[in-house]
Amino acid sequence: MESMNHGLGVDIAFLLLATLAVVTGWRVFRTDSMVRASFFLLVSFIAVGVIMILLAAEYLGVAMFFMMAVEMTVMALFMVMFMMNPAGLNPMNMVHQERIAIGAGVAGFLVLGAMALLATFPDQPVPASLDPVRSLGNEMLGDSMLIFESAGLVLLTTMIGVVVLSSHRGRYGAAAEGSMPPGLEPGGDPAGKPEEDEEGEGGHHHHHHHH
Amino acid sequence: MTLTTLLLLAAALIGIGIYGALSQQSFVMLMMGLELILNGVMLAAVAFWAFSGAGAPEGQLLTIIVMAVMAIEMAMGFALVVAVFRGKQADVTESLTGLKH
Numbered sequence: 001m002e003s004m005n006h007g008l009g010v011d012i013a014f015l016l017l018a019t020l021a022v023v024t025g026w027r028v029f030r031t032d033s034m035v036r037a038s039f040f041l042l043v044s045f046i047a048v049g050v051i052m053i054l055l056a057a058e059y060l061g062v063a064m065f066f067m068m069a070v071e072m073t074v075m076a077l078f079m080v081m082f083m084m085n086p087a088g089l090n091p092m093n094m095v096h097q098e099r100i101a102i103g104a105g106v107a108g109f110l111v112l113g114a115m116a117l118l119a120t121f122p123d124q125p126v127p128a129s130l131d132p133v134r135s136l137g138n139e140m141l142g143d144s145m146l147i148f149e150s151a152g153l154v155l156l157t158t159m160i161g162v163v164v165l166s167s168h169r170g171r172y173g174a175a176a177e178g179s180m181p182p183g184l185e186p187g188g189d190p191a192g193k194p195e196e197d198e199e200g201e202g203g204h205h206h207h208h209h210h211h
Numbered sequence: 212m213t214l215t216t217l218l219l220l221a222a223a224l225i226g227i228g229i230y231g232a233l234s235q236q237s238f239v240m241l242m243m244g245l246e247l248i249l250n251g252v253m254l255a256a257v258a259f260w261a262f263s264g265a266g267a268p269e270g271q272l273l274t275i276i277v278m279a280v281m282a283i284e285m286a287m288g289f290a291l292v293v294a295v296f297r298g299k300q301a302d303v304t305e306s307l308t309g310l311k312h
Contacts (some may be wrong), residue, residue: 014212021220025227025250028227029243034240045246048224060253071281074285078292082302094235097234104230105226115218117215125262125266127266136272144269151276155282165294166289
């Protein structure tokens, strides 16, 4: 892997990809169609993934393709399901506090850009002998296995949380509806339930918003 | 392709993401801004790994962790969108005034 002494071709490719990433990233918020916006974001991510591959981080770049292709497809589906104007049939510009947002975005770019230009970072490129994919694999299943496995556990927790949040009887419905606390003794009356609730689920008045 | 140009690109992506996250009314468009910020963060992490980290594998691992964060953000975001939509038929931030005094 020559990661430092790369040729002119890599520079040209980087320039094109960087332009593509920024322009499509910008177009995400400047298109009338929300589905198109999610595909613009996908293009921006893929451009960054190709740049990662140019930087010899092949695994990360390819992982980026797969992950983002799926993620943005899901996003486009959500746009069609829930959001207004998914097809961009009407002009759309749904923004609030735009001036503050532009200011914050420009300020963020200027501060980070100034850091990129003014700070000095150590010049320690990836050694030519290193195999990036192998070293990442050894790290993930070696010294940093706890971190890697924790990430997996957090993802599992997220799945459970997502099901809880998005299932019908959720945060905005009546959370305790239909639930019955266990009895104090086996087969006994439910603990801590008011008298009128004891007839069971049928007698409840439903006060969560259907529909 | 130097560290400086890569970091400038990352800064541009983060800046656009900040604009999007702060300005968009629709929840999903707001999440796209957050994703764009994380996109820039991942690019910066890989750039540092490639040019200043002497190939330390933790640099790549950091990017994997950011990817996991991105997946979590996305999943939780959509779950919240679904929960809010069930409760209020709302898809823009303005309709959530429950915590506003």
